[in-house]
Amino acid sequence: MALLKIIKAGAPILKETAQPVQHITKHTKKLLDDMAETMYAAEGVGLAAPQIDISEQIIVLDDGNGIIELINPIIVEESPEMETGTEGCLSVPGYYGSVIRHKKIKVKALNRHGKTVVYEPEGFLARIFQHEIDHLYGHLFIEKADNLRRVEE
Numbered sequence: 001m002a003l004l005k006i007i008k009a010g011a012p013i014l015k016e017t018a019q020p021v022q023h024i025t026k027h028t029k030k031l032l033d034d035m036a037e038t039m040y041a042a043e044g045v046g047l048a049a050p051q052i053d054i055s056e057q058i059i060v061l062d063d064g065n066g067i068i069e070l071i072n073p074i075i076v077e078e079s080p081e082m083e084t085g086t087e088g089c090l091s092v093p094g095y096y097g098s099v100i101r102h103k104k105i106k107v108k109a110l111n112r113h114g115k116t117v118v119y120e121p122e123g124f125l126a127r128i129f130q131h132e133i134d135h136l137y138g139h140l141f142i143e144k145a146d147n148l149r150r151v152e153e
Contacts, residue, residue: 001030004038004052009092013050015138018057020072024114028058032069032112035060044090046128048135051091059132063125070109070117073133077106085127087141094152097145101130 007014021028031054039047039060046061059070081103088096104122107129111117121129131141142148 001037002034003041004034006038006042006047006051006090007053009089009140009142011053011091013053013055014091014135014140016050016055017138018048018050018055018136020057021110024071024110024112028056028071029112031056031058032060036062036067036069039090042090046132047090048132050135050138057136059136061125061128061132063128065125068119069112070107070119070129070132071111073107073109073129073136075105075130075133076108078102079104083123085124087127087131087145089131089141091135092140092142094150095142095148096151097142097148099127099131099141099144099146101127105129107133 035047049056049058057072061068079102082100083103084098084100086096087099105126107119
């Protein structure tokens, strides 16, 4: 495995829609492993491929309950209930803000074996899913955040 370079806000790829993965290959599986290692090393809870300068719809995340890998994720349902929570981002280091997100969502994706998986996260995990899926469509949390503030690390 390898640590990958996380790119920062201002990089053009972070404003673009990532390409869907057409075929899951050995390269895709290695990328998932490297992304997970990079996310953990950076002490993050999620990482999307555009954040490592790769235009592919791939996400890894972990809310403390184990790694979740998503390929070509799509939000298929959103609860009407919303909640506000504090977010940060590995591509916007040192900044935090309050973001309103759906409290519960339903996401359909592929796993590393090409099998369809469905997740119905709530609360903090739903927030991570939405934040990372936003990256696949060129959106950073700072576009949605209120009370954006810099915190010295």
